[in-house]
Amino acid sequence: MFLAIKEILHNKARYLLVVVTFVLIAYLVFFLTGLATGLARNNRNAIDALPGNYVLMSKYANKNLLSSSLTKQQVDKVANKHTAVLGQVSVVAENTSTDKKVNSNVFGINLTGKLKPTVTSGRMPRNNHEVLADDSVANEGLHKGDRITLNGSDQKYRIVGFTHDRRFYTVPVFYTTLATFRQLKYGQANVANASIVISTRPFKTIPAKTQQIDRAALINNIPGYTAETSTFALMIGSMIGIMLLIIGIFMYILTIQKISMYGVMRAQGIRTRSIIAALFWQILILAVVGVGIGAGLLGITQFILPKKMPFYANPTLFSSIAAALIVMSLVGGLFSLRRIIKVDPLAAIGGGE
Secondary structure, eight states, X not given: OHHHHHHHHHTHHHHHHHHHHHHHHHHHXXXXXXXXXXXXHHHHHHHHTOSOSEEEEEGGGTTOGGGOOBOHHHHHHHOSTTEEEEEEEEEEEEETTTTEEEEEEEEEEOTTSTXXXXXXXXXXXXXXXXXXXXXXXXXXXXXXXXXXXETTOSSOEEEEEEESSOEETTEEXXXXXXXXXXXXXXXXXXXXXXXXXXXXXXXXXXXXXXXXXXXXHHHHXXXXXXXXXXXXXXXXXXXXXXXXXXXXXXXXXXXXXXXXXXXXXXXXXXOHHHXXXXXXXXXXXXXXXXXXXXXXXXXXXXXXXXXXXXXOOOHHHHHHHHHHHHHHHHHHGGGGHHHHHTOXXXXXXXXXX
């Protein structure tokens, strides 16, 4: 390690370029990871909050919540103390006094049942003309106490409270009664249809024309979700692979430039193992410093990003990404091993290599 640090300090400009490369790649990977995580959360966190892992929905819906609709008879056949009914409809919420419009979802629930969300501000709705909103609507110009219309309805609904991290299909969720959901989706409140039934236990009976899936399948079939997450995963994986190649090439070039020095070291009796250890200590030090600076820059960036940008920093995920970057950098150092192992002291000193 001493040899590695001494070499870095002796050639500051040369190794500064390597550190800058680490910083840029690490920053880009962290930023893409934050965007990917934020977009994924915006698609799914209202579903993640559901209390059960088993979902009953229409068979024709292709596991897509947006398309599912269950009849009263289908719901009644599976109703018990372990189940809860959810209705979903996509809406445009508008504050007619300010002309602010927000694409959103309405989740119709039993307001005192298992699906009741945590209220972070205000209170739960008490009737069919009140809603609880995800607090991200405040970034769109809707606030607690505002009276809004849904899908251009004549009826106005008051926002009586906020909850946090409840978005579906990238847009905020409004929680209200099942009657309001049915009025919005089916045009009348006295029908008993629902979108899905959630259960904490597997369904004992599966009504005709329905199917049971788990929550993971429901999330993976959100339109565009799988394509979006797999695209970002491929981009991030490619960047980590590029890190391996770039650092491998950098260190290989530096190794070639130092062949004569390695020859002198070998002639002085310094073992090849010590030279190799110094190489990997150099890579580790440079990687840790570069990745650390990249993470620090990301932390600063996070404070200046617009609130509407779907960015989320997951410490556990970022730690794993940082570890992967450092490990790939060390793997890149393997490219130089053959040159070091085959150093001939006499040839190196004499300029034969």
